[in-house]
Amino acid sequence: MPLAVAARGGDALQIGLVSAALYAWWIVSVPLSVITDRLGIGPTLRxxxxxxxxxxxxxxxxxxxxxxxxxxxLLTGVLLYGFADVVVDSASGTLPAAVMKSEDYDAAYSSLYAVTRTADLVLGPVLGAGLFLLNLWAPFALAVLLLAVSYGTLFSFFGDQRTQAAPADGTEPGWFSATFAGLRHVVRTPLIRGIAITLIGVAAASEVTAVVVAPYVRAAAESDYWPQILGGVNAIAGIAAISAALAATVIAGRLGRTRTMIGAATLGVASPVLMSLGPSWTFVALALVAAAVGEAIWVPLAQASMMKATPHHLLGRTRAAVMFIIWGTIPATSLMAGALAVTIGLVWTLIVTALFAALLCAFGFPALLSGGRGERELRRTRTRLPRGR
Incomplete structure (x- = not known):
C-alpha cells in the first residue's frame, strides 16, 4: 500500500498516514479480541x-x-482492512489450537510461520512488483482472489463444533473483567509471562537492527550498489528464517522446547551485538541472519506454548494481549532507535539495545523456565492419573 500511494504521487505524510491507518486498530486489539471468544473462532472468521x-x-x-x-x-479502505485484519488475526491465530491435538502445535505453528515468511519475503514482493507493471490496482485484485481461495479452503471449519464458542457456565464476568481476562491470564501464568517479557526484548533488538542497518552500511559502503547488496543479504536472512522455522520442531524435540526458545531469544539479543562489531558485510549478514533465525524459531514455539497454557475460552484474548504488548512496543522502539542514533551514534544505539534486550531476557528466562517445568509436571501428573479421573 505505501508503494501504491507513492506511485500515484503521494508524499511522505500520505504514506505515513496509510501505514498508521493500517496498524492503528492494534491499539484496541484487546477489546476486539473479545469478539473471537464470544462468537467462537469459526463464526468470527465467517x-x-x-x-x-x-x-x-x-x-x-x-x-x-x-x-x-x-x-x-484508499485511506477508508485501509482502515476497513486494518480493522478486519485485527479481528481475523485473533481467530486465525488460534484456529490450529482449536482443531489439532496439543502435541501437534509445534509442527503446525512452525509450518504456518514458514509459509507466511515465504509469502512475505518471496511471493508477495515478486508478484506485487510484477503486477504493478500492469496496473496499480492489479496487486490488490490478486489479493482479493487469494483471500477468496483462503476463505473457501477454511469454510468447512466455520461450522466445526471445535471452533464454536465455549459454552457459558452461568458465571459470565462483567465487560471490563471479560475484556482484560487475556491480559490477566498473561500476567498470572509464569510461562506466558516469561514469553511476553522476553518477546519485548527480542522484538526490540530485531526492530532496532532493522531500523539502523541501512544508514549503518550506507555510511561505510565503498560501493554505490550497497542497497542491492543489502537486499541480497536480507534475502539470505529470509531463506535462513524459512529453513529455521521448518526445523524448529526437530530442534525443540532434541533440545527441549524451553531450551530451544531460550537459545532462539539469545540469537535475537546477539543480533545488535554482532552488527556493532563493524559495518562490514560479514558482521551485517551475521546479525541479520541471527535475528531472522532467532525469530523464526522463537515465534512458532512461543505461539504453541501459549496455546497449550491457555483455556479454550481465553484463546483469542490471550493471543491479542501478547500481540498488543509487541505491537505497542515496536513503534516506541523505532522512535527511540532513531532518537538514540542521532544523539549517541549508531554503534552505541546497537549496544544499548542489546543491553536492554538482555535485561528483559534476564527477567523473562526464569519465568519461562519455571513455567516450562510446571507444564511438564502437569503432563506427568495427568499421565499418572487412573483412566476416567
Missing part, C-alpha cells in the same frame, strides 16, 4: 474475513482513481 475483501476492493478503487478524492477512498 463474518469478519469477508470484510478484508471489501477493504481491498475499496483500496483498489482509491488507487485506480487519479482524482484527489481517490486518496480518501
Amino acid at each position: 463474518i469478519f474475513a469477508p470484510l478484508r475483501f471489501v477493504g481491498l476492493a475499496v483500496i483498489a478503487i482509491g488507487v485506480a482513481t487519479e482524482a484527489e478524492w481517490g486518496y480518501g477512498v
Whole structure:
C-alpha cells in the first residue's frame, strides 16, 4: 500500500498516514479480541474475513482513481482492512489450537510461520512488483482472489463444533473483567509471562537492527550498489528464517522446547551485538541472519506454548494481549532507535539495545523456565492419573 500511494504521487505524510491507518486498530486489539471468544473462532472468521475483501476492493478503487478524492477512498479502505485484519488475526491465530491435538502445535505453528515468511519475503514482493507493471490496482485484485481461495479452503471449519464458542457456565464476568481476562491470564501464568517479557526484548533488538542497518552500511559502503547488496543479504536472512522455522520442531524435540526458545531469544539479543562489531558485510549478514533465525524459531514455539497454557475460552484474548504488548512496543522502539542514533551514534544505539534486550531476557528466562517445568509436571501428573479421573 505505501508503494501504491507513492506511485500515484503521494508524499511522505500520505504514506505515513496509510501505514498508521493500517496498524492503528492494534491499539484496541484487546477489546476486539473479545469478539473471537464470544462468537467462537469459526463464526468470527465467517463474518469478519469477508470484510478484508471489501477493504481491498475499496483500496483498489482509491488507487485506480487519479482524482484527489481517490486518496480518501484508499485511506477508508485501509482502515476497513486494518480493522478486519485485527479481528481475523485473533481467530486465525488460534484456529490450529482449536482443531489439532496439543502435541501437534509445534509442527503446525512452525509450518504456518514458514509459509507466511515465504509469502512475505518471496511471493508477495515478486508478484506485487510484477503486477504493478500492469496496473496499480492489479496487486490488490490478486489479493482479493487469494483471500477468496483462503476463505473457501477454511469454510468447512466455520461450522466445526471445535471452533464454536465455549459454552457459558452461568458465571459470565462483567465487560471490563471479560475484556482484560487475556491480559490477566498473561500476567498470572509464569510461562506466558516469561514469553511476553522476553518477546519485548527480542522484538526490540530485531526492530532496532532493522531500523539502523541501512544508514549503518550506507555510511561505510565503498560501493554505490550497497542497497542491492543489502537486499541480497536480507534475502539470505529470509531463506535462513524459512529453513529455521521448518526445523524448529526437530530442534525443540532434541533440545527441549524451553531450551530451544531460550537459545532462539539469545540469537535475537546477539543480533545488535554482532552488527556493532563493524559495518562490514560479514558482521551485517551475521546479525541479520541471527535475528531472522532467532525469530523464526522463537515465534512458532512461543505461539504453541501459549496455546497449550491457555483455556479454550481465553484463546483469542490471550493471543491479542501478547500481540498488543509487541505491537505497542515496536513503534516506541523505532522512535527511540532513531532518537538514540542521532544523539549517541549508531554503534552505541546497537549496544544499548542489546543491553536492554538482555535485561528483559534476564527477567523473562526464569519465568519461562519455571513455567516450562510446571507444564511438564502437569503432563506427568495427568499421565499418572487412573483412566476416567
